[in-house]
Amino acid sequence: MQIDTEKLKAFYADAPDDxxxxxxxxxxxxxxxxxxxxxxxxxxxxxxxDRSEGHKAGVASLRETVTASVRLGLDVLSVYAFSTENWRRSQYEVNMLMHLxxxxxxxxxxxxxxxxxxLKFLGDIEKLPIETYKVFKRGLDETAxxxxxxxxxxxxYGGRAEITRACRRIVQEVxxxxxxPEDIDEDTISAELYTGGLPDPDLLIRTSGEMRLSNYLLWQLAYSEFYVTDTYWPDFNKWDFLRAIRAYQTRNRRFGGVENR
Structure with missing residues (x-):
């Protein structure tokens, strides 16, 4: 995407020292x-x-990150908002998240x-509460x-469920x-994932310091660069995002090969 340098400079004015x-x-x-x-x-x-206040505070961080991504010219920004395992949380928290x-x-x-x-959704949104689904569908239609x-x-969304779904769809095609069957390759599988048509992530950022994937994009993250910060998501801001980008740009991405000298 083309970068509007003037808007980018204005957005990232008053930089911290680092x-x-x-x-x-x-x-x-x-x-x-x-x-x-x-x-x-x-x-x-x-x-x-209450935990709900943390989720509400996280919305501001997401808004700032979306704006930062646009200003920096990213083609795709994806975020993990609610997993297939998150249904195990209290009914109060689940209801609050769906409303949020x-x-x-x-x-x-x-x-x-x-x-x-x-806007694009990864996961089975048809199984969400009807009011949440209707709003999501509206977002898809209005931004199509x-x-x-x-x-x-x-x-x-769950990575294992996504791969299982892809396998079923491929079996149906067969x-x-x-x-x-002889024509099935990695591209065949990738096309049947929720991310079909999107490039795999170049960079995965995880906040709060946890060192695990949590069943997220298990296929797509095969060669992604990881950046983990101890910062909790509600405190993550445009400067933290820039630090992650800087860290990414210092990496030597070999994709399983060796560096040419």
Whole structure:
């Protein structure tokens, strides 16, 4: 995507001592950044607040990260919002999250229109509460013609479930005679994932210091660069995002090969 340097400089004005746009090579930006947004509950607990307040505070961080991604010219930003395992949480927290997803999306649609962002969902959103699903469908419909950055929100998503679903769809293609087993390759599988048509993430960011994937994008993250920060998600800001980009740009990505000298 084309970068509007004037808007980018304005967005990243008043840099802290350790990071600025001067540290970033704008011609070597990752194409796809994905984020495991973790630490909302612990952020709230540290402040003596209900977990719901942490989730609400995390919305501001997400808004700032979406804007930063647009300004930096990313093609795709994806975030892990609600896993297939998160249904095990208390009914109160699940209900609160479903309501928060719906109300937040309605409020943020003007931002998507302003920045020409196309919304995409990863996961089985048809199994969400009907009101949440209707709002998500509205977001998909209203941004379908947008040609800017793709923002992919993983809701009711699990990596193992995604791969299982892809296998079933491929088997159906074989049974119907549309696909020969000998023709199945990595591209065949990738095309049947929720991320079909999107590039694999170049960079995965995980907040709150946890060192695990949590059943997220198990296929797609095979050669992604990882960046883990102890910062809880509600405290993660545009400068933290820039630090992650800088770390990514110092990596030597060999994709299983060796460095040419």
């Amino acid at each position: 990071i600025s746009l001067d540290n970033i090579a704008l011609d070597r930006m990752p194409c796809h950044v994905s984020i495991i947004m973790d630490g909302n509950g612990r952020w709230a607990k540290a402040r003596g607040l 997803f719906a109300t937040t999306l309605v409020k943020e649609l003007p931002l998507f229109h302003e920045h020409n962002v196309q 013609d947008h040609t800017g950055m793709i923002f992919a929100l993983a809701v009711n 049974h119907s005679g549309k696909l020969n």
